[in-house]
Amino acid sequence: AQSVTQPDIHITVSEGASLELRCNYSYGATPYLFWYVQSPGQGLQLLLKYFSGDTLVQGIKGFEAEFKRSQSSFNLRKPSVHWSDAAEYFCAVVAMEYGNKLVFGAGTILRVKS
Amino acid sequence: EPEVTQTPSHQVTQMGQEVILRCVPISNHLYFYWYRQILGQKVEFLVSFYNNEISEKSEIFDDQFSVERPDGSNFTLKIRSTKLEDSAMYFCASSWEGEQFFGPGTRLTVL
Numbered sequence: 001a002q003s004v005t006q007p008d009i010h011i012t013v014s015e016g017a018s019l020e021l022r023c024n025y026s027y028g029a030t031p032y033l034f035w036y037v038q039s040p041g042q043g044l045q046l047l048l049k050y051f052s053g054d055t056l057v058q059g060i061k062g063f064e065a066e067f068k069r070s071q072s073s074f075n076l077r078k079p080s081v082h083w084s085d086a087a088e089y090f091c092a093v094v095a096m097e098y099g100n101k102l103v104f105g106a107g108t109i110l111r112v113k114s
Numbered sequence: 115e116p117e118v119t120q121t122p123s124h125q126v127t128q129m130g131q132e133v134i135l136r137c138v139p140i141s142n143h144l145y146f147y148w149y150r151q152i153l154g155q156k157v158e159f160l161v162s163f164y165n166n167e168i169s170e171k172s173e174i175f176d177d178q179f180s181v182e183r184p185d186g187s188n189f190t191l192k193i194r195s196t197k198l199e200d201s202a203m204y205f206c207a208s209s210w211e212g213e214q215f216f217g218p219g220t221r222l223t224v225l
Contacts (some may be wrong), residue, residue, distance in 0.1 A: 032212055043205060043218040044157070051212060090157060094212065099170040100145065101159040102207075104204055 001097040006105035008046040013081050014113050021076040021108050023091030032094040033074040034102065035065055039087045047089075050074065061085070086112045116140045118217035120206050126223045127196055135191045135220045136207030146189045147207040147214060148181065150174070157205065163189065198225045 002105040003026045025031060032051050034042040048059025064078045074091060085094050091105040119138045127133050140148050148160040161171045161179055180192045189208075193200055201224045207214040 034213075036216075043215040046157075049213060072129065093155075099162065100209070100212075101147065101162055101170060101172075102149070102157075103159070104157040106156045 004105035012111040120217035143208035145209040186207030
C-alpha cells in the first residue's frame with residue numbers, strides 16, 4: 001500500500017524568506033500527487049497537483065512543486081513567504097492501483113515570523 | 115464557482131446517538147468521498163462512492179457507518195451509535211478528472 005511521509009512537523013520561516021516543505025511517498029509506480037493547505041478550522045484547499053508531464057508544477061498563491069521520481073519526492077516550494085501563508089500543509093497521493101482514494105501525509109505546520 | 119457544501123458545520127451529540135452528516139457534491143461529479151480528521155492528526159479516508167454503491171472503504175468504516183445518496187444531490191454519512199472516538203472533523207469530497215474537491219467539513223463532537 002502507498003504511504004506519504006512529511007518529515008517536518010513544524011517549520012518556522014521569516015516573512016520574505018524562501019520555503020521548502022518536504023514530501024516523500026512510497027509506491028512502485030508514479031502516483032497522482034497533490035498538495036493541500038488547511039487554515040485553522042477550515043477545509044482543505046488544493047494548491048497544486050501532478051499527474052504527468054512537466055515535473056515542475058505551478059500552483060496557486062505562488063507555490064510550486066517538483067516531482068523527482070528517483071527520490072520519490074514531491075517537495076513544495078515558495079520563493080518568498082507571506083504572513084498569510086501560515087497554515088498546515090498536507091501532501092497527498094492517489095495510487096490508482098489501490099483505488100482512487102487520497103492518502104495524506106501527517107502535515108507540516110508552517111509558522112511565519114515577521 | 116461550484117463548490118462542495120456540508121451541513122451542519124458543527125454537530126454535538128451524546129455517545130450512543132445516531133448522527134447524519136450531509137454533503138452536497140458538485141453537480142456533475144461522479145465520485146464521492148468521506149474523510150475524517152481527528153484533532154491534531156492526519157486526514158484519513160473513510161469511504162468512496164460511485165454509481166450508487168460503495169467502491170472502496172477503509173477499516174475505519176465499520177458496521178456503525180453507512181453512506182447514502184438519497185436523491186440526486188445529497189450524499190450522507192450516518193453513524194449509527196456514536197462513540198467518543200468518533201469526535202473529529204468529517205470532510206466530504208467529490209472528484210472530477212482525478213482531482214478531489216473538499217467541502218468545509220463538519221466538526222462532530224461526541225460527549
